[in-house]
Amino acid sequence: MFRIARLCVLSICMTVLCAQASPEKNSIRVALNDLPGVDMLPTLIAIERSKARGVDIRVSYMLSEGMALRSIINQHADIGMGTPYQKIQQEQAPIRMFYQLNMLRFHPVIDTRYYNSWHELDGVEMYSHGKGSGTEALVNLMAQQHGITYSKMIYLPGSGVRARAMINGRIHATVVDTERKNKLLSRPDSTFKVLPIPTINASDEALYAHEAFIHSHRKELTTLTEELLYVWRTMIQNPGFILEQRNQYALLPDLQEDQIQQYMQEMISEKTFPADGGNKNAFNADLAFYGASGTISQPEHQQIQQYWDFSILRQLLEK
Numbered sequence: 001m002f003r004i005a006r007l008c009v010l011s012i013c014m015t016v017l018c019a020q021a022s023p024e025k026n027s028i029r030v031a032l033n034d035l036p037g038v039d040m041l042p043t044l045i046a047i048e049r050s051k052a053r054g055v056d057i058r059v060s061y062m063l064s065e066g067m068a069l070r071s072i073i074n075q076h077a078d079i080g081m082g083t084p085y086q087k088i089q090q091e092q093a094p095i096r097m098f099y100q101l102n103m104l105r106f107h108p109v110i111d112t113r114y115y116n117s118w119h120e121l122d123g124v125e126m127y128s129h130g131k132g133s134g135t136e137a138l139v140n141l142m143a144q145q146h147g148i149t150y151s152k153m154i155y156l157p158g159s160g161v162r163a164r165a166m167i168n169g170r171i172h173a174t175v176v177d178t179e180r181k182n183k184l185l186s187r188p189d190s191t192f193k194v195l196p197i198p199t200i201n202a203s204d205e206a207l208y209a210h211e212a213f214i215h216s217h218r219k220e221l222t223t224l225t226e227e228l229l230y231v232w233r234t235m236i237q238n239p240g241f242i243l244e245q246r247n248q249y250a251l252l253p254d255l256q257e258d259q260i261q262q263y264m265q266e267m268i269s270e271k272t273f274p275a276d277g278g279n280k281n282a283f284n285a286d287l288a289f290y291g292a293s294g295t296i297s298q299p300e301h302q303q304i305q306q307y308w309d310f311s312i313l314r315q316l317l318e319k
């Protein structure tokens with residue numbers, strides 16, 4: 001608990017420092033949308049490899065996807081993590097996604113002492129990560145499919161936060177990532193259960209930036225994108241690569257090796273990581289999912305250039 005509280009304080013302090021710092025010409029300020037965990041390891045490894053090639057990258061951890069997005073909009077940071085479709089569409093925000101990190105592999109979890117099915121969630125509170133997030137879109141889509149309505153959507157950023165709230169009995173239905181789902185189900189005498197959902201290949205996390213920044217820092221972003229492609233393709237072929245790189249760069253030392261191995265093996269077996277940065281399938285899959293869930297309105301009229309800039313990625317893929 002003390003470590004979690006310390007990380008929260010550190011996150012806030014780093015956010016303030018990031019907001020106050022003046023950007024240097026060739027530096028990249030990255031705002032990640034949660035506290036660091038095993039799910040962020042591949043991205044952190046790609047960042048470390050880019051730094052080794054001379055790119056000045058400074059990472060800060062935000063407490064929510066909304067905070068990360070605001071830091072990009074206000075130009076307090078340069079690269080954010082998330083799927084800001086709603087912000088782009090509703091406010092014509094001049095930001096574009098440029099690399100799909102992973103597809104949505106979240107898991108609706110319930111406490112069986114209170115509920116046992118989707119239908120029993122009719123009229124109850126649902127907890128998701130944030131407005132416009134993949135977790136909110138997922139539970140909204142399932143509500144539509146099962147003909148139910150939540151009494152209220154409550155935003156509780158962070159899968160770890162929501163999982164602890166489930167364990168402590170403060171909430172009884174939510175959505176968590178694979179790492180926290182495994183922890184909930186493996187607890188002694190666990191009363192938790194995962195509700196069924198269809199396979200969804202929409203974006204869970206993508207990297208995005210101001211359009212102007214993508215053009216002004218093309219060289220630095222090309223290096224970062226090269227490393228992202230390398231890390232993603234290597235770990236798909238060899239899940240143990242992430243553990244090797246974690247140890248080499250001394251990243252997140254509190255994570256247990258078996259925890260990293262289990263997570264990587266499961267996520268790769270679920271085909272979570274695109275080998276092409278989302279170039280071929282991300283936009284169409286996102287329109288289908290986020291359009292059906294209501295995050296994107298009038299999906300049939302949306303164009304890829306409104307949301308994505310794949311120019312750097314496609315140039316690298318052509319090589």
